[in-house]
């Protein structure tokens with residue numbers, strides 16, 4: 001399911017312009033939306049989910065205009081949304097919670113609900129914990145319950161906002177593998193500020209900054225932005241002062257720094273292979289990147 005966004009602007013009461021003429025085309029499959037805090041990602045997700053009205057611009061999801069009442073209903077029927085802060089009832093079990101949400105979504109048949117919830121618990125690997133209270137669930141398990149509720153109506157479009165924040169490494173990997181699997185036959189829009197999650201799951205991405213797209217394209221294309229600009233410097237002395245330090249690891253009597261800089265940050269600097277994080281830093285480090 002394709003998403004076509006053009007000239008999208010959202011100005012909140014009080015004057016904050018969270019989206020500033022955003023143009024974006026999202027194809028089927030897994031698509032990453034990267035951006036620092038406050039870039040406008042959540043605002044975009046909420047507009048796509050029909051929860052927030054844009055100030056201007058158009059948003060078509062599968063050809064339906066989410067800003068028109070009829071279009072919004074059509075999109076909401078084909079969309080699953082996992083917000084950053086999904087509230088759950090701690091006293092309900094996972095199964096009861098999903099049953100409650102399914103009822104709210106209009107799945108009236110008890111047997112159909114039971115079957116669907118059983119399938120989803122299997123999908124998110126929570127069958128064994130289905131009858132435990134949510135209050136005792138870990139962050140990763142709650143996120144998986146969140147995905148299960150978003151999938152209840154078998155949506156063609158799944159929107160997930162910062163889903164791995166606060167998860168331990170094992171849960172993060174498990175969660176993003178689940179998302180990749182779900183993207184096999186639907187569009188999954190993954191919004192995050194964790195570059196590694198995008199690097200491991202998406203082929204296409206957009207980078208938002210101050211409400212505008214400053215990059216749209218393939219992951220490899222963003223990686224290549226940093227080619228020739230990534231260096232390692234091993235020194236017992238002070239840290240290199242030029243460029244942006246990506247990491248600092250103790251090495252022998254000194255430190256080994258990884259630096260993104262347009263020119264060698266030190267005479268001893270050695271070139272290194274760029275990663276997506278380097279590409280992101282090279283993009284964001286180039287002053288105020290221009291909208292694309």
Ligand SMILES: Nc1ncnc2c1ncn2[C@@H]1O[C@H](COP(=O)(O)OP(=O)(O)OP(=O)(O)O)[C@@H](O)[C@H]1O
Pocket residue numbers: 012013014016017018035036037038039040041042043044193
């Ligand atoms: N309800 C609101 N009223 C006023 N300003 C808001 C509101 N919601 C968000 N903003 C502002 O809009 C801008 C974009 O916020 P948004 O939450 O969309 O960014 P984000 O990229 O999702 O950031 P984060 O990663 O921190 O969630 C920020 O400056 C934020 O403070």
